[in-house]
Amino acid sequence: MNSFFNRKYIIQGIFIFVALVLLAKLFYIQVIDNQYKLSADNNVLRKLIIYPARGVILDRHEKVLVQNEPVYDLMVIPGQVQPMDTLEFCNLIHISKKEFDKSLRKAKHYSLFRASLFQKQLSAKTYAAFQEKLFEYPGFYVQNRSVRYYPDSCAAQFLGYIGEVNDIEIEKYGGFYSQGDYIGKTGIEKSYEDLLRGQRGVRNIMVDVHNREKGSFFDGKFDTTAVAGDRLISSLDKKLQIFGEALMANKIGSIVAIEPSTGEILASVSSPTYDPNLMVGRQRGNNYMKLLENPYKPMFIRPIQAEYPPGSIFKVINALVAQQLGLINANTYFNCPGGYHYGARGFMACTHVHGNINLAQSIQESCNTYFGNTFHKMIDQNNGLRPVNAYTKWRDAVIKFGIGSTLGIDLPAERNGFLPVANYYTKIFHSDKWTSSFNISLSIGQGEVEITPLQMANVMAIVANRGYYFKPHLIQAIGDKKVIKKEYTEKHYVGIDQPYFDPVIEGMSRVVNAPNGTAYYSKINDIEICGKTGTVQNPHGDNHSVFVAFAPRENPKIAIAVVVENAGYGATWSAPIASLMIEEYLKDSISRPQYYIDRILNANLLPGQKKPLIKPVEKKKDKGTDQKTALLITNNKGIKKGNE
Amino acid sequence: MNNQNRSFFFNVDWLTIILFLCLLTIGWLNINAAVYQDGPSLINFSSNSGKQLLFIIVAISTGIVILLLDSRFFFTFSPIFYGITMLLLMVVLLVGRNVGGNQAWIPIGSFRLQPSEFAKWATALLLARHLSVMNTKLSDLKTLIPTLAILGFPVLLIILQPDVGSALVFTSLIFVLYREGLSPYYLVAGLMMILLFIFTLLYTKFYVIIGLVILLAALIYLFRKNRKLIFVFISGFILSLLFVFSVDFVYRNILKPHQKIRIDLILGIVKDPRGAGYNVNQSKIAIGSGGLWGKGYLQGTQTKFNFVPEQSTDFIFCTVGEEWGFAGSFVVIALYLILLLRIIHLAERQRSSFSRVYGYAVACIIFCHFFVNIGMTIGLMPVIGIPLPFVSYGGSSLVSFTILLFILVKLDSNRMGIV
Incomplete structure (x- = not known):
């Protein structure tokens, strides 16, 4: 014992104080602050995403339209990169030193310890050479991925393309996707994204400080396996599609071919098109920009997005509706003095002086006068209805054909087309006392009405079926079980009784098969095509050439619509194209002489090009309408058809 | 046994x-x-x-x-x-x-x-x-x-x-x-040294010296009747100043980089x-x-x-x-x-x-x-x-x-x- 005994308490106090400080700090970092737990998981846990193979898309004969091709994404964990032979590395993966530095800087900026994409989509060939040297570059590794590959480069706009998800999509799908994932951006890739993408698998592995794998986390309890995406069988006929794209080369426009008995789309050509393989791979961005800048807008999906006044093909609908409403019948005759007079001074010219003609003839010869009269009856003399109400009645009947609203094809961004409601005219007229003379052009498919090529083809499917249609669709079976979406198996009746189709179909048959039909040039010897030409006035330039048809007349197998923009008469370009498509589909071969096909294949009808003339041989051979057609083509600027 | x-x-x-x-x-x-x-x-x-x-x-x-x-x-x-x-x-x-x-x-x-x-x-x-x-x-x-x-x-x-x-x-x-x-001053001095060491590295010498001056003034005022203590405070102040300068010198010129960085880390300087x-x-x-x-x-x-x-x-x-x-x-x-x-x-x-x-x-x-x-x-x-x-x-x-x-x-x- 000595006098400093009390100092014991000071020393003990210091010891206790220090122990409490340590405990307090421990309590804080162990119990209160969560950041260390997260950091610990980040340290050891690596979530390896196992990307499933995206579903392939086949055509109706199960030939491949889209498949997957392996590529190799080069990943980097910057923190583990050691000093290395950068030059050799760059040569191996074919990049410049500048790109190398840029990529590495970007990766470092993201994280030193997390993997980021260093160079995407090395080809199998590059990877093979690089693989042997990979071990020399710690911090780099390769992640397998697959990209889309289109063996025949066809149907680009319908198959669509995939691309990396953007922030909006990530948010929209609530965390399903993460940065760098691929998602369908357009076409089938987009509309069937949830089926095609499959299910990603996750492997949770633990790694040590050197990022060496140390086994699975909790024995794989939280792991999931990847499930490959569903295989889709498209209704497209690849051969027909390729043929159609070839026919439409150097032309702007669309072909839509539908199987009437199912609503399956056999071919859907949007021209100009592009090679879908351009939208894959490292050059994707550049190619995309080029496509966007192309004045002919190859990214525009014309069959479902281009809206045109239908022109004369609309007469088919008017003929059917007028019959159903009891206003005309097969034996109704109107006199055609070469045009239709309406209102005080209005005159809608016709192509010819047809004299007294009946319904079938009026379709065959596309008589404007006949339909002017029909429309006048429909609107102004419809069982005592006021014209504005009669118009609504007419419109209700017409929209049942799928006009004026989307048909519900399994593609994104389908357009409605347009068919004005009665009020639309009332507003313009400033009163509801207007009569058919105010919108008489609707009688021949001009004026305000607008229809997409898909809707045109669907109208043909309705006529082919004599009164009903299935929603047109591009995918006929999903997955191994070949499921078909229920909405595509339902018949939609258009409210026209079957007998009324007979005179219309008779007229359409004569359009092609009668020597004085407007599309006689497109006749095929042993297939009875029923069709209707249309020449659509285009305020912005040359008329659009339109032709719709179905074939054969009994048990139709194909309904088709062809639009060639700025190409003039329907009979000149669209009808032969449709006819070739029909023959190709039904007979698998073309009976017409090669020059017939070549004329179309080689024609360049892009705006600004000189219009080709029809060769004299053809002129001589074809009579009647075709002679006229040929004549008209040479000076088509001078003659106007239709109303105004 | x-x-x-x-x-x-x-x-x-x-x-x-x-x-x-x-x-x-x-x-x-x-x-x-x-x-x-x-x-x-x-x-x-x-x-x-x-x-x-x-x-x-x-x-x-x-x-x-x-x-x-x-x-x-x-x-x-x-x-x-x-x-x-x-x-x-x-x-x-x-x-x-x-x-x-x-x-x-x-x-x-x-x-x-x-x-x-x-x-x-x-x-x-x-x-x-x-x-x-x-x-x-x-x-x-x-x-x-x-x-x-x-x-x-x-x-x-x-x-x-x-x-x-x-x-x-x-x-x-x-x-x-x-x-x-041993006099408790040594303990206080030890504690003081640790604090001064930390403050000198955390802040600049200038602020530390200002702080010391204020502290000295406060202490002198508080114990103004105790001459002996005032003397102790003043000598402590002078020693502190010397210490601050020497810490600064040692830190800048004598400590090896790895030692410096360890101190920097703990003080949150880096x-x-x-x-x-x-x-x-x-x-x-x-x-x-x-x-x-x-x-x-x-x-x-x-x-x-x-x-x-x-x-x-x-x-x-x-x-x-x-x-x-x-x-x-x-x-x-x-x-x-x-x-x-x-x-x-x-x-x-x-x-x-x-x-x-x-x-x-x-x-x-x-x-x-x-x-x-x-x-x-x-x-x-x-x-x-x-x-x-x-x-x-x-x-x-x-x-x-x-x-x-x-x-x-x-x-x-x-x-x-x-x-």
Whole structure:
């Protein structure tokens, strides 16, 4: 014992104080602050995403339209990169030193310890050479991925393309996707994204400080396996599609071919098109920009997005509706003095002086006068209805054909087309006392009405079926079980009784098969095509050439619509194209002489090009309408058809 | 004979022994966890945990031998122990093996001897002897100067290695001197130095000096009637100024970059979790991820997968924190605190001042290790490589801590006798 005994308490106090400080700090970092737990998981846990193979898309004969091709994404964990032979590395993966530095800087900026994409989509060939040297570059590794590959480069706009998800999509799908994932951006890739993408698998592995794998986390309890995406069988006929794209080369426009008995789309050509393989791979961005800048807008999906006044093909609908409403019948005759007079001074010219003609003839010869009269009856003399109400009645009947609203094809961004409601005219007229003379052009498919090529083809499917249609669709079976979406198996009746189709179909048959039909040039010897030409006035330039048809007349197998923009008469370009498509589909071969096909294949009808003339041989051979057609083509600027 | 044995064992302080054994067990379990890599390897003498088992056996045997020795042996031979360890400290500078920048080990076969560990108890013994022999007064320079020499010589040799951590441990003996009558001013001065050191590095000299001036003015005003105190304050102020300038100078011109950065990190001057701060950051992650109850024995991912460096030795507490959570950390800290308080209790009940001084020295050395080591793993202290007593892997430290403690236990068991 000595006098400093009390100092014991000071020393003990210091010891206790220090122990409490340590405990307090421990309590804080162990119990209160969560950041260390997260950091610990980040340290050891690596979530390896196992990307499933995206579903392939086949055509109706199960030939491949889209498949997957392996590529190799080069990943980097910057923190583990050691000093290395950068030059050799760059040569191996074919990049410049500048790109190398840029990529590495970007990766470092993201994280030193997390993997980021260093160079995407090395080809199998590059990877093979690089693989042997990979071990020399710690911090780099390769992640397998697959990209889309289109063996025949066809149907680009319908198959669509995939691309990396953007922030909006990530948010929209609530965390399903993460940065760098691929998602369908357009076409089938987009509309069937949830089926095609499959299910990603996750492997949770633990790694040590050197990022060496140390086994699975909790024995794989939280792991999931990847499930490959569903295989889709498209209704497209690849051969027909390729043929159609070839026919439409150097032309702007669309072909839509539908199987009437199912609503399956056999071919859907949007021209100009592009090679879908351009939208894959490292050059994707550049190619995309080029496509966007192309004045002919190859990214525009014309069959479902281009809206045109239908022109004369609309007469088919008017003929059917007028019959159903009891206003005309097969034996109704109107006199055609070469045009239709309406209102005080209005005159809608016709192509010819047809004299007294009946319904079938009026379709065959596309008589404007006949339909002017029909429309006048429909609107102004419809069982005592006021014209504005009669118009609504007419419109209700017409929209049942799928006009004026989307048909519900399994593609994104389908357009409605347009068919004005009665009020639309009332507003313009400033009163509801207007009569058919105010919108008489609707009688021949001009004026305000607008229809997409898909809707045109669907109208043909309705006529082919004599009164009903299935929603047109591009995918006929999903997955191994070949499921078909229920909405595509339902018949939609258009409210026209079957007998009324007979005179219309008779007229359409004569359009092609009668020597004085407007599309006689497109006749095929042993297939009875029923069709209707249309020449659509285009305020912005040359008329659009339109032709719709179905074939054969009994048990139709194909309904088709062809639009060639700025190409003039329907009979000149669209009808032969449709006819070739029909023959190709039904007979698998073309009976017409090669020059017939070549004329179309080689024609360049892009705006600004000189219009080709029809060769004299053809002129001589074809009579009647075709002679006229040929004549008209040479000076088509001078003659106007239709109303105004 | 039988009777003598009985009294001998009854006199041993069993609480200390049990605490000692608990810490040994905790240490060994955690070393095993730290080196554990899937698949059992409990008794494998090539692994750290296997070796540690050998060290534990050696340490306990050494402890028993010490208990069997005569108490007077330590008093008598303390100068010789001191001399031998000082010699070893010099030898190590010449022939020592350089590990991690410190020339601190003498290789003997497959093991390495770390003389600085033994220097601790040798110094403690000589210090105790010195302070107990003459009827000392530490306020007297005649006593103080030899005392400081006894402490300073090993510190100097160890700094030359350079092992700042071990050298720092000797400064903790200031508490012993305080208990034995050193003026509390020295403690205050010590605290002041630490604070000034931190502030000088954290802020600029300018602000520190302004702060000191304000403090001085306040103190003079408060104690304006006590001339003696005012004189003390003024001299303290001048010394503080000198200290501030010298800290600045030492920091800028003498400290090595790795030492500087460790200090910078702890003071938060630089944040570099991937570079120099990696150890501490990973250590905090490991401990912090343990949560309240820990991840379970052998389940610690951070330590198992080597995210924490030096995890068997200096950072062994990470394994405790990660696998046993706050509960485990609490138990370990409680064990140390009880041990430390018990040692002070033992020291105070000694009749001889030799035993008492030695007891305090033991407490201070263990305390310093305990505080600095655990403080380092949770970022309260700079990274100073000193082991956690009885727990960290390492033969030299385990055996020397055992000797350190068991000499006290032996002295205590014989406290009724006269030394």
